[in-house]
Amino acid sequence: MTVFLRSVSAEFAKIFTTRLWWILAMILFCYIGLLAGGLAALFSAIQTGVISPDAVNTGGGPTNFGSLPPLIYSFASSVGYVFPVLLGALATTGEFRHQTLTPTFLATPRRGVVLAAKTVTLILIGAGFGIVALAASVGLGGGVLSAFGVDALLLDTETWLLVARTLLAMGLWAAIGVGLGVLVPNQVASIVIVLAFTQFVEPLLRLAASFLEVTAKIGNFLPGAASDALVGASVFTIANPVGAAPLNWWQGGLVLLGYALVATVIGYAASWKKDVT
């Protein structure tokens, strides 16, 4: 147990002794702040009639976004999740790239312990990224909502449950990043996969899957959809309101955990416990 705790502590030190974590955290804050603040302004302007209903392009449909605060706050995970994945993948592939597996395994020869410690560490730091993202979406987004006179629901239990589930989701995404890193140790390939999958492949798959009832159910098990189910709100659900009923929040969480575990276990066998040359 002490070996495990030391390993966790060393993994924390690894993250915080390079610049990557705060660069990513800063971009995350600005990106989510801009999106959540900007869209909070747009949506509440429409909902409160600051923008004249006549000017709104409704395509004949109603202009009802439902309750705005959860939608705005969920930007922290529905858009921000790529950051903990990147951090997790870079933390793992960096060990291969810079050959730091050698000193790591010399100090802690139990490789499974090291990988478990890395996963636990990244889950916690991923949750930390969740705090940064929520500071942007709830802090800035909520501020903008209040400025437009929309109730930011900051005293609502539901809001704080959403915050808690967002932290969990961001932690799990970081664990998926670690799993991806051992599955694809090549750093460039890993980054390309993260960006291509999260920014293009998955959104398109979710859209395509939503057209048929059968595929819509399968689409719910895509990691991004599972994450949105866990958090309980997402901009993707207003963009595409016709899909199958999403998973329960806990089901979404289990699906995310499953992705992380499967990737990590396969990656452990495929790269982590192989010869370090």
Added chain:
Amino acid sequence: MPTGAVIEFTSISKRFGAVAAVNDLSFTVEPGRVTGFLGPNGAGKTTSLRILLGLVAASSGTATFGGVRYRDLPHPLKTVGAALEAASFHPGRTARSHLGVYAIAAGLPRTRVMEVLTQVGLAAHAAQRVGGYSLGMRQRLGLAYALLGDPGVLVLDEPINGLDPEGIRWIRGFLRDMAAEGRTVLVSSHLLSEVAQSVDDVVIIARGELVHRGPLSSVDTDAAPQTIVDSPDRENLAATLTAAGISFSIGRTGLLAATGDPAMLGHLAFEAGVELSVLHRQKVGLEDSFLALVGGGHSL
């Protein structure tokens, strides 16, 4: 003072596909001595050391420290310090935080970090990012990592590569000091001359197999002694040698006679009335003996 443990390789073999990188390698390394682990590049030195340290899995055989495999050591860094050839650093980390990470992992006091950086002469560069280090500084940082746990056993892969002359002199003294304190010191090199001044024992491998082991002096096998002899009247000298039944070849600086006895040649020439201009025993160097052992210098 930490005490050294005996390093024991027992029938270690390692195959990469059909290629045998190491084949049935067995030897021991004693504490209190510096042992040179020698062989041409590609002989299997680094693979053997990585097997010893649990970084590479042997196809068969075991390698232990005092009977314990590396991965089973209760306090690996306090028992064995290793510096391997590869530059294993994150370039964005400072030397101090690099060592700090592993001090935490091994449960060592953080004060050790500056102690070892001072010991290897990097204290002034402790807060500098490793990406800006020269090759020699990286070698020293690797050594600092090996010393972190004040271990009784040191395993160093090509520690002299990339050091400047001052650094080479420093590390030679350092290796001697470590052994004098009773530690086990195993140092690999592809050049015997590089470590000849600091090693007590040698283990020589070629093509993954043990070809020689013993004290350094045992390498100096003078199997085919030669004496260089020359005369202003070289033809007459050659005839004299032939008449005496001594075979010779013609070298750049005279005749290379197949004998280790210059006095005998001198007497022969004196009796034949041949004037000599050169007469000296050809010294076969350590490096030549080493090359003969490992089968020629093609890979050097």
